[in-house]
Amino acid sequence: MITLTFPDxxxxxxxxxxxxxxxxKGISPSLAKRTVAMALDGMLADLSDRIERDxxxxxxxxxxxxxxxxxxxxxxxxxxxxxxxxWPGTQVTIGPVIExxxxxxxxxxxxFSPEDFPAIEKKMREIIAKDKPFTKEVWSRExxxxxxxxxxxxxxxxxxxxxxxxxxxKIYKQGDWFDLCRGPHMTLTGKxxxxxxLMKVAGAYWRGDSRNPxxxxxxxxxxxxxxxxxxxxxxLEEAEKRxxxxxxxxxxxxxxxxxxxxxxxxxxxxxxxxxxLVAYMRRRQQEAGYLExxxxxxxxxxxxxxxxxxxxxxxxxxxTEKHEDDxxxxxxxxxxxxxxIQIFKNGLKSYRDLPLKIAEFGKVHRFEPxxxxxxxxxxxxxxxxxxxxxxxxxxxxxxxxxxxxxxxxIYSDFGFDDVRIKFSDRPSKRLGDDAVxxxxxxxxxxxxEKSGRPWTLNEGEGAFYGPKLEYVLRDAIGRxxxxxxxxxxxxxxxRLGAFYIAPSGEKVVPVMLHRAMFxxxxxxxxxxxxxxxxxxxxxxxxxxARVCTITSDADSxxxxxxxxxxxxxxxxxxxxxxxxxxxxxxEHSLAKIPLLLVVGKKESAERSVSIRRLGSxxxxxxxxxxxxxxxxxxxxxxxxxRLQEAA
RNA sequence: GCCGGCUUAGCUCAGCUGGUAGAGCACCCGCCUUGUAAGCGGGAGGUCGCAGGUUCGAUCCCUGCAGCCGGCACCA
Numbered sequence: 001m002i003t004l005t006f007p008d009x010x011x012x013x014x015x016x017x018x019x020x021x022x023x024x025k026g027i028s029p030s031l032a033k034r035t036v037a038m039a040l041d042g043m044l045a046d047l048s049d050r051i052e053r054d055x056x057x058x059x060x061x062x063x064x065x066x067x068x069x070x071x072x073x074x075x076x077x078x079x080x081x082x083x084x085x086x087w088p089g090t091q092v093t094i095g096p097v098i099e100x101x102x103x104x105x106x107x108x109x110x111x112f113s114p115e116d117f118p119a120i121e122k123k124m125r126e127i128i129a130k131d132k133p134f135t136k137e138v139w140s141r142e143x144x145x146x147x148x149x150x151x152x153x154x155x156x157x158x159x160x161x162x163x164x165x166x167x168x169x170k171i172y173k174q175g176d177w178f179d180l181c182r183g184p185h186m187t188l189t190g191k192x193x194x195x196x197x198l199m200k201v202a203g204a205y206w207r208g209d210s211r212n213p214x215x216x217x218x219x220x221x222x223x224x225x226x227x228x229x230x231x232x233x234x235x236l237e238e239a240e241k242r243x244x245x246x247x248x249x250x251x252x253x254x255x256x257x258x259x260x261x262x263x264x265x266x267x268x269x270x271x272x273x274x275x276x277l278v279a280y281m282r283r284r285q286q287e288a289g290y291l292e293x294x295x296x297x298x299x300x301x302x303x304x305x306x307x308x309x310x311x312x313x314x315x316x317x318x319x320t321e322k323h324e325d326d327x328x329x330x331x332x333x334x335x336x337x338x339x340x341i342q343i344f345k346n347g348l349k350s351y352r353d354l355p356l357k358i359a360e361f362g363k364v365h366r367f368e369p370x371x372x373x374x375x376x377x378x379x380x381x382x383x384x385x386x387x388x389x390x391x392x393x394x395x396x397x398x399x400x401x402x403x404x405x406x407x408x409x410i411y412s413d414f415g416f417d418d419v420r421i422k423f424s425d426r427p428s429k430r431l432g433d434d435a436v437x438x439x440x441x442x443x444x445x446x447x448x449e450k451s452g453r454p455w456t457l458n459e460g461e462g463a464f465y466g467p468k469l470e471y472v473l474r475d476a477i478g479r480x481x482x483x484x485x486x487x488x489x490x491x492x493x494x495r496l497g498a499f500y501i502a503p504s505g506e507k508v509v510p511v512m513l514h515r516a517m518f519x520x521x522x523x524x525x526x527x528x529x530x531x532x533x534x535x536x537x538x539x540x541x542x543x544x545a546r547v548c549t550i551t552s553d554a555d556s557x558x559x560x561x562x563x564x565x566x567x568x569x570x571x572x573x574x575x576x577x578x579x580x581x582x583x584x585x586x587e588h589s590l591a592k593i594p595l596l597l598v599v600g601k602k603e604s605a606e607r608s609v610s611i612r613r614l615g616s617x618x619x620x621x622x623x624x625x626x627x628x629x630x631x632x633x634x635x636x637x638x639x640x641x642r643l644q645e646a647a
Numbered sequence: 648g649c650c651g652g653c654u655u656a657g658c659u660c661a662g663c664u665g666g667u668a669g670a671g672c673a674c675c676c677g678c679c680u681u682g683u684a685a686g687c688g689g690g691a692g693g694u695c696g697c698a699g700g701u702u703c704g705a706u707c708c709c710u711g712c713a714g715c716c717g718g719c720a721c722c723a
Binding site: 103111112113114199200201202203204205208209210214215216217219249250256257258259261316364366368369370371372373374377378379382384470481482483484485516518519520522523524548549550551552553578579580581582583584585586587588589590596598600601602610612617619 | 648649650651652658679680681682683684685686696713714715716717718719720721722723
């Protein structure tokens with residue numbers, strides 16, 4: 001006999017091989033009817049599974065949160081059956097559950113289009129209405145391959161080979177239709193319900209490899225009930241409203257145009273934001289002892305040959321054409337490091353000069369694949385808050401740790417407190433001996449351990465010249481963005497002939513750390529706009545306050561306020577147009593102006609303002625002097641405020 | 648780069664099976680001097696992404712190219 005423990009703590013004995021369904025039915029027929037799967041020791045399993053060992057058992061009903069992935073997975077199978085019924089000859093591949101839904105990849109000579117969705121969804125509803133039982137069979141490896149081969153399902157045959165030896169080959173049937181699948185599934189197709197929707201079609205490479213054939217992927221979403229589906233669709237609409245490309249236009253920050261794919265036209269307001277971030281980072285770098293420099297945009301390609309970029313990074317680089325009067329080919333810099341090494345090399349350096357921290361807001365150009373471009377988040381021309389720190393080998397851990405700490409402090413100033421660290425080790429395409437890589441990776445790991453922060457390994461994702469740490473921010477709506485990076489480089493300084501004089505009088509090649517905090521200013525701004533949904537904090541807002549007149553009688557008073565505020569270093573302007581105040585409030589609210597200072601006859605007579613904050617209908621009347629003082633205090637950058645508080 | 652889709656006024660979008668275009672908002676002008684998320688009236692604005700082709704005739708059909716969008720691959 002085996003002993004099963006129930007959620008209420010009760011223990012009962014059963015004959016080995018009893019199925020979950022039998023047990024549920026024994027407890028109550030209605031429970032058996034409601035149950036869609038079970039969990040054995042916390043692991044989801046088919047209700048039809050025979051239980052052979054002692055275990056904790058729970059019955060999972062359809063409204064159990066754990067049933068959600070089953071609903072989605074079953075829905076994927078229903079989708080696959082529907083597609084194969086409508087278009088015989090289509091090959092099935094894989095159909096996993098993903099966040100908020102599922103997808104299924106198909107192979108067919110002709111791609112699917114969203115226009116096919118109504119027909120597919122209709123067929124899916126028929127399959128669900130038939131309420132066919134999901135049944136599991138275990139087949140032999142050879143039989144499985146033969147069956148799928150006979151049906152022309154070549155991708156499935158290939159999948160069978162990826163299943164490790166010793167694992168059962170499981171086939172799930174829903175009526176006549178069946179699929180190779182790890183499971184588990186619910187009991188009946190009817191349990192999928194009706195709250196599902198096909199979302200989009202996309203191409204996807206077989207097994208994620210661009211050398212493989214492209215499949216057609218159909219994405220869908222599925223929920224326990226219609227209300228949750230509706231809520232999800234509503235959420236998607238809301239997310240669209242905070243898209244930085246849309247907000248960038250509405251807030252008049254920047255634009256793109258066809259002539260310059262992947263390059264930003266920064267408008268005055270966007271550029272103010274950009275410069276505000278640069279000023280912030282400049283202060284933070286000065287406090288940490290960096291020296292800011294500037295290096296050429298175009299450098300003779302021979303330098304990039306020496307650095308190894310031409311060999312390992314060529315396809316990402318823009319090169320000039322040979323000029324009639326000058327046979328040289330120049331490279332538009334894709335990175336700042338070779339330039340910074342030139343500055344290091346200029347003049348003899350001593351070990352006493354180390355660590356030497358060279359920083360640049362360097363604009364780099366990289367030939368990103370056209371399909372990768374995405375607003376500000378992925379561009380071809382971008383500005384890095386880049387720095388290269390020249391040190392001795394002994395200083396690697398200590399300097400890495402210092403950068404790590406400053407990075408976290410900086411992110412926190414923007415409200416990013418959930419930061420993950422990824423450690424990327426040697427890639428296949430790399431410079432330098434393995435012994436050098438061993439050393440670099442070990443030093444980075446040591447620094448990570450000293451920081452005491454958790455990290456994950458990102459295998460083979462390092463830069464071609466060294467391993468790296470990558471800092472991933474989680475934004476206000478839970479999306480992850482890679483921003484900062486610290487890279488240990490034991491290759492480039494030597495290749496480019498950099499050295500310092502050690503205490504012994506010998507020439508020694510320095511170690512170089514590459515680091516970026518924002519990463520790309522362009523990308524960081526895109527992330528910020530979405531993170532704040534356009535509601536930038538006062539210190540970042542391009543226009544911090546807008547004075548709105550109610551009648552033209554207040555025009556000159558309004559102009560006085562703007563002048564006084566501007567002299568106080570604030571970014572304030574006025575709307576003197578002959579429009580109703582409701583009209584002005586609406587317009588400037590949509591433009592995400594943080595503060596509206598409304599002035600009419602009353603205010604101009606008593607030298608006050610009526611303040612309205614973005615996102616709140618409240619109005620607060622204050623004397624102008626008080627309002628100005630409040631604005632000044634509130635609009636300070638976080639690092640400046642910290643210094644003021646400390647003083 | 649790959650797969651699919653899209654490209655009409657500054658923005659959002661209509662435009663039936665081919666007969667050279669329309670709305671709302673924005674813009675300009677006039678009226679209203681206005682009290683916290685859209686006052687009223689009028690006007691102007693488009694080589695329908697670019698280049699070819701089919702046709703008596705193309706925004707519409709076909710081909711190529713570009714950009715964008717959604718994924719995939721790649722990545723700050």
